[in-house]
Amino acid sequence: MIFTTRFAPSPTGPLHLGHAYSALLAADMARTAEGRFLLRVEDIDSSRARPEWEDGIYDDLAWLGLTWETPVMRQSGRLPAYRAALTRLWALGLLYPCTCSRRDIAAAAEAPQEGVPPAFGPDGLIYPGTCRQIPNPASPLPNAVLRLNMARALRTLADPLVFTETGASPEGETGQIILSHVMLLADVGDIILARAEMGASYHLSVVIDDAAQGVTLVPRGQDLFTATYIHVVLQKLLGLPTPTYHHHRLIRDENGKRLAKRDDARAIRLYRDEGKTPADIRAMVGL
Numbered sequence: 001m002i003f004t005t006r007f008a009p010s011p012t013g014p015l016h017l018g019h020a021y022s023a024l025l026a027a028d029m030a031r032t033a034e035g036r037f038l039l040r041v042e043d044i045d046s047s048r049a050r051p052e053w054e055d056g057i058y059d060d061l062a063w064l065g066l067t068w069e070t071p072v073m074r075q076s077g078r079l080p081a082y083r084a085a086l087t088r089l090w091a092l093g094l095l096y097p098c099t100c101s102r103r104d105i106a107a108a109a110e111a112p113q114e115g116v117p118p119a120f121g122p123d124g125l126i127y128p129g130t131c132r133q134i135p136n137p138a139s140p141l142p143n144a145v146l147r148l149n150m151a152r153a154l155r156t157l158a159d160p161l162v163f164t165e166t167g168a169s170p171e172g173e174t175g176q177i178i179l180s181h182v183m184l185l186a187d188v189g190d191i192i193l194a195r196a197e198m199g200a201s202y203h204l205s206v207v208i209d210d211a212a213q214g215v216t217l218v219p220r221g222q223d224l225f226t227a228t229y230i231h232v233v234l235q236k237l238l239g240l241p242t243p244t245y246h247h248h249r250l251i252r253d254e255n256g257k258r259l260a261k262r263d264d265a266r267a268i269r270l271y272r273d274e275g276k277t278p279a280d281i282r283a284m285v286g287l
Helices: 017-032 051-063 079-091 102-110 150-154 181-187 202-212 227-238 268-273 278-285
Strands: 004-007 036-041 095-098 145-148 161-165 175-179 192-194 217-221 244-248
Touching: 004 017, 004 217, 017 036, 017 051, 017 217, 017 244, 017 268, 017 278, 036 051, 051 268, 079 095, 079 145, 079 192, 079 202, 079 227, 095 192, 150 181, 150 227, 161 227, 175 227, 181 227, 192 202, 202 227, 268 278
Parallel strands: 004 036, 161 244, 217 244
Antiparallel strands: 095 145, 145 192, 161 175
């Protein structure tokens, strides 16, 4: 198997220094291992993705000196693969429709223990299971989200689940990461795998696409460490390989805040306009 890394940005704003660090790190790791570096455009959210931002991704990465295989995989062209996975999980009885609003979820999460803060997981508030007991229709409701029945799913999987980490979690965990069923139920819960307006969630699409591209090592920020719990579960349910993960440090501003796409002052294109070089960018992010 060829060592393969990837960089998978969304075309919803300008790339910033954090993106530069992640892309350069992934490419450097692939080059050192004499492997492959892939680019994937995660444009599944059509309400926010813009062609000009996608063009900017290619332009910025090329300016940084990166090259990648073509054609570039774009999630907007992968909807049949996501639907096939959802159909498979539905047939196994592992999905159920949910019509709860965010307000409904917040109210239900607080109700059992008034005054006790609700629990948060990789996707925000952990779903309290309101719609889980409603009998499933013959097919998914057209305007409902689809959730994974985590308890039922875990009954089909070994306990514990494991993945290999070559970076570190925000708390410094590395090596073999153990995911017990008890932890997954308490800290993850019934996460969303499909929305009517997007077809598939980030969690489902990224798992399917990493497998389709033969990615063997996933480099990404530490803010996504707990999302990996979800991805390992889905890989096992769908019979897909679990790659090695490398969660890296985040690039932060002078106040310690993680950079986001709204931080235009750190946009790569602005540094380019100021006369910075790719070597300057590497130095700025510590590579």
